[in-house]
Amino acid sequence: MKVADFDFDLPPDRIAVRPAEPRESARLLRITADGLSDRTIGDLPDLLRAGDLLVVNDTKVIPARLVGRIGEGRVEVNLIHAVDDHTWECLARPGKRFRPGSTVVFGALVAHIIAKAEDGTITLSFDVAGAALMAALDRVGTMPLPPYIARKREPDDQDRTDYQTAFAERTGAVAAPTAGLHLTPTMLGRLDAMGVERVAVTLHVGAGTFLPVKVDDTDDHRMHAEWGEVSAHAAARINAARAAGKRIVALGTTALRLIESAATPAGTVAPFGAWTDIFITPGYRFRTADLLLTNFHLPQSTLFMLVSAFAGTARMKAAYAHAVAQGYRFYSYGDACLIDRVDPGS
Structure with missing residues (x-):
């Protein structure tokens, strides 16, 4: 239909x-x-x-929205799928800044770009895994509000509840x-x-x-x-x-x-x-x-x-x-x- x-x-x-x-x-x-x-x-x-x-x-x-830097450039990712306990597939923007081999710094949380798919999805490998990664996301991440809300305002602490x-x-x-x-x-x-x-x-x-x-x-x-x-x-x-x-x-x-x-x-x-x-x-x-x-x-x-x-x-x-x-x-x-x-x- x-x-x-x-x-x-x-x-x-x-x-x-x-x-x-x-x-x-x-x-x-x-x-x-x-x-x-x-x-x-x-x-x-x-x-x-x-x-x-x-x-x-x-x-x-999980607080799956992360804002960080590749070099001096500001970037944003949204985690979408866990590959293993330290690797995630992500949506990323601006996509042109994400190249395999580069490092992304989200405050105290560091990740490495290990792959980039044709559709722009990237794969990140974090320097910590499992419970330590979840704890780090709690510190540096924000809630992944739907784009229809995120276009109108930034996520904040109230969204955590x-x-x-x-x-x-x-x-x-x-x-x-x-x-x-x-x-x-x-x-x-x-x-x-x-x-x-x-x-x-x-x-x-x-x-x-x-x-x-x-x-x-x-x-x-x-x-x-x-x-x-x-x-x-x-x-x-x-x-x-x-x-x-x-x-x-x-x-x-x-x-x-x-x-x-x-x-x-x-x-x-x-x-x-x-x-x-x-x-x-x-x-x-x-x-x-x-x-x-x-x-x-x-x-x-x-x-x-x-x-x-x-x-x-x-x-x-x-x-x-x-x-x-x-x-x-x-x-x-x-x-x-x-x-x-x-x-x-x-």
Whole structure:
């Protein structure tokens, strides 16, 4: 299908540059087969049920944006993929300054350029590894805000908490699973008290989630790969909930893509620990989640294609038109929607 089929008008001022405060005040658009309703995140306990299983992504974002120097020239890199415990593939600018054999100095952190790909991606080998490298990144790095936010302002110390979910435990993401940013410990306590269950999976979100689709037809697009894990315990929890007739609620597209990657043809979820490049477009039949809580995504993005697959393209275009008209805030720090799954043909 044509990528242009997933276009819509989005005024630039609808892209949020800071999260709502308090978080529960963020707006929430409820999207069902019967229509739309305007709510807030604070209403979430009224929209879920005791026994629902909330599947969350416990990845932790690293301070992956680094500003440094090659000689006297200022440069910037964003880490995108770990090759090993001291080597990373990176996006870099200005690209002409990065030549294999050169040294990049990020304050007290030093790296050497060992390769440069045709697409401009570079490979850096750092002088420290493992936990020492993570500690150095904490000292000299900043949070890797999406380009749609970074073009409007510089990352700052507030982003170290704002751009990290309450579930963040397993280090490895270079982008946040942003639907999870809405759920504070207070909200999680309310959901726990009413009997909403919760299980964690891990998808280390990559910078490719920000990359635009540059082809005309979805058949020609190749998704970036991201590493994920569904433990045997998590798979068993999801399968038990499904067998008991309980609803599975995916918190974000990252959790949804991962459990779909781990799903069997029979609709159960198997333990999983691998790279996934699953690309979901309309016509796909979901095997796991019944509801999806997610932020509002950008025009012609793979994530808008995914939500269109989940609930129908016409329904999602109408919902997004409503959100734009009503002043909802879009993207990583923006508002959210809670969507019922509508299978193709139903």
